[in-house]
Amino acid sequence: MDWHQERTAREARLERARPHADGKIVPAARVVDLLEAILQPGDRVCLEGDNQKQADCLARGLSACDPSRVHDLHMVQSGIVLPEHLDIFEQGIARRLDYSYSGPQGGRIARMLYGGQIELGAVHTYLELFARYFVDLTPNVALIAGVSADRDGNLYTGPNTEDTPTVVEATAFKNGVVVAQVNEVVDRVPRVDIPGDRIDFVVEADRPFYVEPLFTRDPAAVTETQILMAMMAIKGIYAEYGIRRLNHGIGFGTAAIELLLPTYAERLGLKGRIATHWALNPHPSLIPAIESGWVKQIHCFGSEVGMDRYIRARPDVFFTGSDGSLRSNRAFCQTAGLYACDLFIGSTLQIDLQGHSSTVTTNRVAGFGGAPNMGSDPHGRRHPSDTWMKAGREAGGTGDPALRRGRKLVVQLVETFGDKLVPTFVERLDALELARKLDLELAPVMVYADDVTHIVTEEGIANLLLCRTLDEREQAIRGVAGYTDVGRGRDHAEVERLRARGVIRRPEDLGIEPLDADRSLLAARSIKDLVHWSGGLYEPPAKFRNW
Amino acid sequence: MDWKPVALSTAPLDQSWYEASARARLAGLLDADTFEEFIGPAQRMMSPHLPLFELPRAFDDGMIVGRGRLDGRDVLVAAQEGRFMGGAFGEIHGAKLVGLLRAALAVKPAALLILFDTGGVRLQEANAGETAIAEIMRAIAVTRAAGIPVIGLIGGRAGCYGGGGLIAGTCAHLVISEGGRLSVSGPEVIETNRGAEEFDSRDRALVWRTMGGKHRRLIGAADAFVDDTIGAFRAAALAAIPTAPTFDLASLEAEQARLEARLARFGDAQDATEIWGRLGVNDPAAVPGLTTEAFDTLLDSLPERPHHAR
Amino acid sequence: MEKLSFRHATRTALPGTRASAITGVVASGNLEVLLERNLAPDACHVEIDTAINGYGEVWAAVVADFVARRQPGGLTITINDGGARPDTVSLRLAQGARLMEAP
Numbered sequence: 001m002d003w004h005q006e007r008t009a010r011e012a013r014l015e016r017a018r019p020h021a022d023g024k025i026v027p028a029a030r031v032v033d034l035l036e037a038i039l040q041p042g043d044r045v046c047l048e049g050d051n052q053k054q055a056d057c058l059a060r061g062l063s064a065c066d067p068s069r070v071h072d073l074h075m076v077q078s079g080i081v082l083p084e085h086l087d088i089f090e091q092g093i094a095r096r097l098d099y100s101y102s103g104p105q106g107g108r109i110a111r112m113l114y115g116g117q118i119e120l121g122a123v124h125t126y127l128e129l130f131a132r133y134f135v136d137l138t139p140n141v142a143l144i145a146g147v148s149a150d151r152d153g154n155l156y157t158g159p160n161t162e163d164t165p166t167v168v169e170a171t172a173f174k175n176g177v178v179v180a181q182v183n184e185v186v187d188r189v190p191r192v193d194i195p196g197d198r199i200d201f202v203v204e205a206d207r208p209f210y211v212e213p214l215f216t217r218d219p220a221a222v223t224e225t226q227i228l229m230a231m232m233a234i235k236g237i238y239a240e241y242g243i244r245r246l247n248h249g250i251g252f253g254t255a256a257i258e259l260l261l262p263t264y265a266e267r268l269g270l271k272g273r274i275a276t277h278w279a280l281n282p283h284p285s286l287i288p289a290i291e292s293g294w295v296k297q298i299h300c301f302g303s304e305v306g307m308d309r310y311i312r313a314r315p316d317v318f319f320t321g322s323d324g325s326l327r328s329n330r331a332f333c334q335t336a337g338l339y340a341c342d343l344f345i346g347s348t349l350q351i352d353l354q355g356h357s358s359t360v361t362t363n364r365v366a367g368f369g370g371a372p373n374m375g376s377d378p379h380g381r382r383h384p385s386d387t388w389m390k391a392g393r394e395a396g397g398t399g400d401p402a403l404r405r406g407r408k409l410v411v412q413l414v415e416t417f418g419d420k421l422v423p424t425f426v427e428r429l430d431a432l433e434l435a436r437k438l439d440l441e442l443a444p445v446m447v448y449a450d451d452v453t454h455i456v457t458e459e460g461i462a463n464l465l466l467c468r469t470l471d472e473r474e475q476a477i478r479g480v481a482g483y484t485d486v487g488r489g490r491d492h493a494e495v496e497r498l499r500a501r502g503v504i505r506r507p508e509d510l511g512i513e514p515l516d517a518d519r520s521l522l523a524a525r526s527i528k529d530l531v532h533w534s535g536g537l538y539e540p541p542a543k544f545r546n547w
Numbered sequence: 548m549d550w551k552p553v554a555l556s557t558a559p560l561d562q563s564w565y566e567a568s569a570r571a572r573l574a575g576l577l578d579a580d581t582f583e584e585f586i587g588p589a590q591r592m593m594s595p596h597l598p599l600f601e602l603p604r605a606f607d608d609g610m611i612v613g614r615g616r617l618d619g620r621d622v623l624v625a626a627q628e629g630r631f632m633g634g635a636f637g638e639i640h641g642a643k644l645v646g647l648l649r650a651a652l653a654v655k656p657a658a659l660l661i662l663f664d665t666g667g668v669r670l671q672e673a674n675a676g677e678t679a680i681a682e683i684m685r686a687i688a689v690t691r692a693a694g695i696p697v698i699g700l701i702g703g704r705a706g707c708y709g710g711g712g713l714i715a716g717t718c719a720h721l722v723i724s725e726g727g728r729l730s731v732s733g734p735e736v737i738e739t740n741r742g743a744e745e746f747d748s749r750d751r752a753l754v755w756r757t758m759g760g761k762h763r764r765l766i767g768a769a770d771a772f773v774d775d776t777i778g779a780f781r782a783a784a785l786a787a788i789p790t791a792p793t794f795d796l797a798s799l800e801a802e803q804a805r806l807e808a809r810l811a812r813f814g815d816a817q818d819a820t821e822i823w824g825r826l827g828v829n830d831p832a833a834v835p836g837l838t839t840e841a842f843d844t845l846l847d848s849l850p851e852r853p854h855h856a857r
Numbered sequence: 858m859e860k861l862s863f864r865h866a867t868r869t870a871l872p873g874t875r876a877s878a879i880t881g882v883v884a885s886g887n888l889e890v891l892l893e894r895n896l897a898p899d900a901c902h903v904e905i906d907t908a909i910n911g912y913g914e915v916w917a918a919v920v921a922d923f924v925a926r927r928q929p930g931g932l933t934i935t936i937n938d939g940g941a942r943p944d945t946v947s948l949r950l951a952q953g954a955r956l957m958e959a960p
Binding site for chain 1: 914943945948952
Binding site: 568570588589598601602603604605606628630631 | 858877879882883884887889891893906907908935937938939
């Protein structure tokens with residue numbers, strides 16, 4: 001019995017690749033040769049496409065490979081972000097796909113799925129895909145990205161560490177080949193994020209890897225409605241449950257909450273009592289709260305463009321390396337968001353009458369990313385907190401109270417209508433139609449109804465924990481669904497009964513006057529205000545500047 | 548970059564000019580409760596053209612005109628609403644300003660203030676709009692010749708572009724903030740006609756350093772640079788009234804000479820920072836990040852005073 | 858473009874003495890609301906010019922809720938709408954009513 005077949009195969013790949021490298025170093029011009037030497041038909045390949053950081057030089061190289069030599073690859077990567085990520089399917093280089101998130105390519109991926117050009121494994125959450133890297137989707141080859149490396153392959157990922165350690169762990173320790181693209185080869189890296197013995201080849205890229213400023217929300221675009229909803233969330237949920245440990249999704253609603261902490265929440269006397277510990281990317285909109293002393297610490301999935309100098313100057317708040325720069329880690333931060341946070345609040349495109357939500361529409365498959373991990377009640381949790389226990393009590397139950405678990409708060413913060421007057425509340429999710437058309441066993445649901453605890457709209461807060469029957473739940477949802485068809489289809493008497501019980505709470509029930517929801521409440525009203533708050537340390541990208 | 552603490556004030560004069568509506572700007576700019584509107588919304592003097600294009604109208608057609616007091620002095624005011632059709636000039640919009648300028652000859656106010664916020668002429672009523680631009684420029688010349696200073700305030704979302712940029716060029720005095728932009732062809736127009744290599748309209752830092760308040764102030768196209776607050780615009784408008792230049796042949800010839808000199812000196816520059824360097828700015832790259840105070844200090848330290856040529 | 862017109866009876870007149878007020882701006886997703894005190898104290902008329910067709914039922918519901926909640930008796934309310942969402946409409950109507958209630 002030969003127990004070393006994988007290792008032998010790995011040695012053969014390295015042997016074929018060596019002529020194209022000087023030690024471990026490969027010039028950008030030889031990327032195609034290198035990849036054609038390493039890759040074999042049918043390989044499982046992780047082409048590092050993260051939420052933010054992209055191994056774009058290697059992606060261009062892969063897409064330039066000869067499909068007669070490199071074909072039928074099985075891509076296992078979290079992000080489908082660059083055009084090349086899909087080009088390789090059209091070219092026949094890749095055939096099968098398992099992924100998590102495809103924001104910017106959501107429309108094209110839908111067309112390719114309908115056209116049968118992609119053989120879809122599954123759309124995962126981040127942790128789920130990472131988990132499968134170690135069980136049945138272990139990559140044969142990982143193509144990753146970092147800021148710099150030395151000639152031994154010691155890698156500095158930079159602040160956007162993101163998925164890299166996880167991908168390398170799964171590949172390097174299971175006889176795979178790891179190729180890293182770096183912006184520069186240096187004599188000594190600022191810090192070693194990945195030891196050199198896990199990196200087989202280092203490609204000096206022709207240009208720095210691409211990073212998208214995904215988490216920057218311009219305060220200038222925050223509306224009065226979003227401010228009203230943020231006021232309700234702060235007073236009706238954050239204060240009510242004393243939420244200290246939390247994660248925020250991306251969106252203008254959550255940005256509004258961040259911008260109201262030093263103003264509205266401060267006036268409510270909540271400083272130190274809420275929003276102190278975060279699993280969160282370094283959102284620029286959190287700068288005023290950090291500077292005002294609200295935030296104790298933040299662990300990050302990735303980084304954000306322009307935040308590097310600010311983060312370096314605030315090591316008490318952020319996780320930073322010996323070199324001073326941010327250390328992020330998507331797998332750890334997702335785990336933190338899942339198990340160590342008491343609240344997730346985010347937005348979605350559609351919510352149905354039970355409370356299932358989805359960001360899928362019939363012509364866009366955006367994937368999940370991390371929201372389903374953050375936005376789920378972890379049954380593996382065993383430590384109590386006041387917040388978690390209070391939510392658990394509200395959810396009710398029978399038997400010995402010591403045997404009743406708490407509940408994570410999962411809050412959907414949505415305006416009743418989205419862009420172009422498209423209703424957020426629907427009788428039936430588009431995800432079901434998509435599942436039918438693609439013959440999927442599972443409809444792509446972002447957050448399942450049984451995980452959602454609250455829905456906040458401009459009309460009020462629906463506390464689904466307090467609902468005791470499916471009918472109550474439906475009326476609670478209709479009762480905050482505004483003037484959508486779902487909202488207008490409410491049973492008015494039942495909604496008033498739910499309101500009397502506190503299941504539905506209107507702004508006036510919370511002592512909030514909607515006309516007070518004014519932009520003057522925002523701690524920053526522009527990107528420039530954020531720069532000033534940061535003491536000039538935040539350096540926003542050109543597209544967000546108006547100076 | 549210089550920085551200053553962000554004010555969390557709710558006082559009306561501390562509010563952002565850029566964010567405020569045209570009506571809110573007027574209310575804050577003038578002495579409290581002194582604004583009296585001519586041809587107000589209730590008169591429903593709306594565009595006769597927009598319904599033909601299935602487009603919604605505004606009761607004031609995006610132009611608010613009237614009179615009020617500025618520190619006790621009688622002034623006439625006109626304010627464009629940059630959010631309605633980009634503050635663009637249409638028939639009614641333009642006619643209201645022409646009428647105001649003509650009224651100035653009879654009323655003899657201490658000044659006539661124009662609160663620009665415009666992308667230029669309204670496409671759907673272009674002929675009327677273009678005519679209005681010409682009529683307004685002529686009326687400004689007549690008004691200024693009568694000794695009434697016409698002062699432009701630029702700091703709105705739409706900037707001051709197209710025909711608005713031409714009109715601004717005829718004013719006696721221009722006040723601009725960082726958010727304000729002053730030009731004739733806008734970024735998208737240039738990109739459409741000459742390509743993104745010539746001008747990338749999405750590069751906002753490029754847009755601002757080419758057309759923004761600091762650049763216009765440095766080359767003399769604007770006479771005062773102010774913070775983005777209603778109070779700062781009010782103070783600058785007040786300061787401008789006694790210092791506004793006269794309007795006669797000598798001042799026009801001098802301005803023409805300055806414009807020719809400016810073209811000769813900077814015409815070959817590839818980027819605004821190059822111009823700033825030639826003006827004696829040591830660190831041109833730092834200019835966009837300067838606070839108003841630091842920028843004023845820089846202006847004072849330059850070897851020559853700004854040109855005051857449009 | 859679509860024109861809509863609603864006539865409501867109210868139990869009371871809207872307090873305050875202001876003869877007219879305007880709030881909001883006609884822009885994408887926004888609207889302007891002109892309020893004029895020129896009707897009998899138990900009547901309220903709402904005239905709407907909207908950029909988006911086919912939302913008559915939603916407008917009817919928004920206006921009916923506003924009238925029930927604020928009792929804007931005596932007012933003619935005229936709206937130029939650039940395609941605002943119902944929550945924005947409700948907010949502007951409430952802002953307008955508050956302006957008119959000023960003593």
